[in-house]
Amino acid sequence: MHLILFVLFAGLCLAGAINLLLQSHPINSALSLIVVMTSLAVLYLLLGAEFLAAAQVIVYAGAIMVLFTFVVMLLNAGREERTLGSRAARAVGFPAVVVILSVIATVILKAQGLGTASLSDGITSTEELSAVLFTKLLLPFEVTSVLILIAILGAVALARHGDGERTAGK
């Protein structure tokens, strides 16, 4: 059961990620990214992280991707023109990707003592998670909420900037 679910959703994840690279229209890339994020939520659930699976669907596949599709449609982004990119990207970038992937894969495959996951492992409950979050890690949590407030203010200020200039120009 675990094997079937893992293969199904890992395959969906990889297919979505590859489709993101192949599509030339941004809206198609955004929809493939939603597929990747939703399949990742299922994988989180398989690893026993129920709260994160819900947060992944609500925050990532919901809020963040809605923001992305909204901006794609607002700016009316058309098909991208395929160019070869910079010479540095071709000469250094792609070999670097191969090196990064092979180094990480070698480290993972050589690592000793990595366990296994099965459906009978039990789930980290939201209660367990929030007990740590709201006692030991309360200060970082509050600081993050301030960070989000600042980010929202910054986003509004940045996005309104053009309007201010236009009215000032008139």
Add this chain to the structure above:
Amino acid sequence: MNPASSHLLQQEIPLTWYLLLSATLFSLGVVGFLIKRNLITVFMSIELMLNAVNLSFVTFAHQWHMVKGQIFVFFVMMVAAAEAAVGLAIIIAVFRARATLAVDRIDLMKL
């Protein structure tokens, strides 16, 4: 619970597979960052890399039964939400100033 379904529940997957999936997704994100020529799609590749790393965090949290690994993913999600809001606002500002989303034409800082 009958023996057949308990056997299905006991079936085990090595965590290595999850880590390899995470590494592959991360590399696909880097490749997307390099080959995509649209500012928004480049930004989506960054989100893909963040998600790949989150999968690693959850896998290691499962390996050592640490709740803090999952809480770190929660914080990464919060920061990613803030980053997406600011990043997309910057993209809107760039589009207003340059009227294009092609990264080849937004190259004032290029050497």
